[in-house]
Amino acid sequence: AQSVTQLDSHVSVSEGTPVLLRCNYSSSYSPSLFWYVQHPNKGLQLLLKYTSAATLVKGINGFEAEFKKSETSFHLTKPSAHMSDAAEYFCVVSDPYSSASKIIFGSGTRLSIRP
Amino acid sequence: DVKVTQSSRYLVKRTGEKVFLECVQDMDHENMFWYRQDPGLGLRLIYFSYDVKMKEKGDIPEGYSVSREKKERFSLILESASTNQTSMYLCASTLAGGFDTEAFFGQGTRLTVV
Numbered sequence: 001a002q003s004v005t006q007l008d009s010h011v012s013v014s015e016g017t018p019v020l021l022r023c024n025y026s027s028s029y030s031p032s033l034f035w036y037v038q039h040p041n042k043g044l045q046l047l048l049k050y051t052s053a054a055t056l057v058k059g060i061n062g063f064e065a066e067f068k069k070s071e072t073s074f075h076l077t078k079p080s081a082h083m084s085d086a087a088e089y090f091c092v093v094s095d096p097y098s099s100a101s102k103i104i105f106g107s108g109t110r111l112s113i114r115p
Numbered sequence: 116d117v118k119v120t121q122s123s124r125y126l127v128k129r130t131g132e133k134v135f136l137e138c139v140q141d142m143d144h145e146n147m148f149w150y151r152q153d154p155g156l157g158l159r160l161i162y163f164s165y166d167v168k169m170k171e172k173g174d175i176p177e178g179y180s181v182s183r184e185k186k187e188r189f190s191l192i193l194e195s196a197s198t199n200q201t202s203m204y205l206c207a208s209t210l211a212g213g214f215d216t217e218a219f220f221g222q223g224t225r226l227t228v229v
Contacts, residue, residue, distance in 0.1 A: 045220075045221035
C-alpha cells in the first residue's frame with residue numbers, strides 16, 4: 001500500500017535562510033512524486049514532480065527536491081526563503097500505472113517566514 | 116487564464132439540505148476529481164471520473180454522489196448535508212493517463228453546514 005508522511009506540520013524560517021520540508025513515502029511500485037503549494041485562499045499549484053527521470057528535480061520559484069530511493073524520501077528545499085514562500089506545501093505520491101484512487105496526499109506542512 | 120472553476124467560494128447550508136457543488140474545466144481533460152481538505156488530514160479523495168458518465172469511489176465516498184454529464188463539468192452532490200461535511204472542497208482535473216501529469220485545481224469551495 002502506498003503512503004506519504006510529511007514529517008513536520010509547521011516549519012518556520014527566517015527570510016534569506018534555507019528551507020527544508022521533509023517527505024517520506026512508501027510504495028510497492030516505482031512511484032511518481034509531486035510537491036504542490038497552496039497559498040492562502042488559493043488553489044493548489046504544482047511546484048515540481050519526479051517521474052523516474054533525473055533524481056534531482058527543479059521546480060518553480062527556486063525550489064528543488066531530490067528523490068532518494070534508499071531513504072524513501074523526497075524532501076523539498078530552497079536555498080534562500082522569501083516572504084512570498086509562506087504557504088502550505090503538500091507532498092503527493094502516486095502509482096502512475098494505477099487509477100486515480102492510488103493518489104495519496106500528505107497531511108501538509110505550513111511554512112512560515114520570519115522577517 | 117482560468118482553467119478550473121468552482122461555482123462558489125463560500126456556501127452555508129442547513130443540515131438535511133441537498134447540496135450541489137459544481138466544477139468546470141476548460142482544458143478538455145478526461146479526468147476530474149473531488150477532494151475534501153481538512154486541517155491535519157491533507158486532501159482526501161471523494162470521487163473521481165475518467166470519462167463522461169463514468170465515476171469511481173475514492174477513499175471517503177459516504178454521504179456523497181457525483182455526476183458527469185458533460186466532459187467539462189463534474190458535480191459533487193451531498194444528498195443530505197450533515198455538520199461533519201463542513202469542509203473545504205477542491206476540484207481538480209488531469210489529462211488521461213493517470214496522475215502522472217500536472218493536476219489543475221480550482222480555488223475551492225468552503226462549505227459550512229449548520
